[in-house]
Amino acid sequence: MISEIKKTNTGITKHREETKTEIARCKEEIKKGRKETKAEMEKWAKSLEDNTKAQFELLCEEVRLISDTTISLANDMEERKKEVDNTLNVQSDSITNMEMKLKEMEKEILKLRGRSEDLEARSRRNNIRVVGVREGAETGKKLSDFIAGLLKEKLGLAVIPTLDRAHRALGARRDGNRVPPRAFVEVNSKRAAFKEARSLLRACKGIRYGLRYPATLVITPEGGQTKTFESPKDAVEYIKTSLTPG
Known part of the structure; x- marks a missing residue:
């Protein structure tokens, strides 16, 4: 019985030693695994760091390029804006000069039109000329009434x-017996x-x-400003819209 117990104790002791050895071996394996894992982690972390740094540097370069491009575009836009402003200023000055010339031309046209109408009114095509009326016969009378009665x-x-209107032809008064009197001219076209x-x-x-x-x-309205009209249509429109019948 005692021998059996001793044998059992010996087996237990041996098993303990074997377990202890196995535990020591496992600890060593774990320690070794930890070192390898740490090395792999450090290697992976270093790789990740290097890759992230490279990506960051690349991103910074792209941002720099975008910034440079934006600045270049802004400068280009500013130059173009200056060119457009200068062009607009030149065109504005040109338009102003053209407007001034146009106004001068309009004034000249009105002046020429007035001369043309004056010449036309004095021509025989638009006037009635009455000749042979003694100088002074119209004295004291309204010329248009005098000529109207004479014609009747x-x-x-x-x-x-x-x-509408009557006047002697231009020129000095002719009172001599041997000199024909000036003709009467009556304006009636316009x-x-x-x-x-x-x-x-x-x-x-x-x-x-x-x-x-x-x-x-x-x-000339009462208390108002004098208006002149060369167009009958404009005159009628002004009278109808601005004047009140009494």
């Missing part, structure tokens, strides 16, 4: 004709076109108006 009398008209406007003005109180030679309607 000499032409045997049933009614007195309506004349002045008659203001008939509607003058008819409307007659219904307006406090309005002074008249026809300026050769055919310009002048209207």
Whole structure:
């Protein structure tokens, strides 16, 4: 019995030694595994760090390139803006000069138009010339009324004709017996076109108006500013919209 116990103890002791040895071997393996794992982790971390650093440097380079490109584009846009501004300024000056020249041309055209109308009004195509009327026969009378009565009398008209304006031909007065008197000229081409406007003005109180030679309607409202019209249509529109019949 004792021998069996000793044998068992011996087996237990041997097993303990073997277990202890196995545990020591396992610890050594674990220690070795830890070192290898640590080395692998350090290697992986170093690789990750190097890769991240490279990626970061690459990203920084791209950002720098983008920044340089943006600055270049901004500078280019600024230069183009200056060019556009300069072009607009030049064009603006050119347009201003053209407008000034246009206004001068308009004034010249109006001046030439006035001269043309004056010449046209004095030509025989648009005027009635009455010759042979003694100088001074019209003294004390309104010329248009004098000529209207003369025409009615000499032409045997049933009614007195309506004349817009009458005047002696240009030149010095001729009172000599051997010198023919100056002819009477009556302007009637464009002045008659203001008939509607003058008819409307007659219904307006406090309005002074008249026809300026050769055919310009002048209207002066009471206490207002004088207006001149070469267009009968514009005159009628002004009267209807701005003046009140009395």
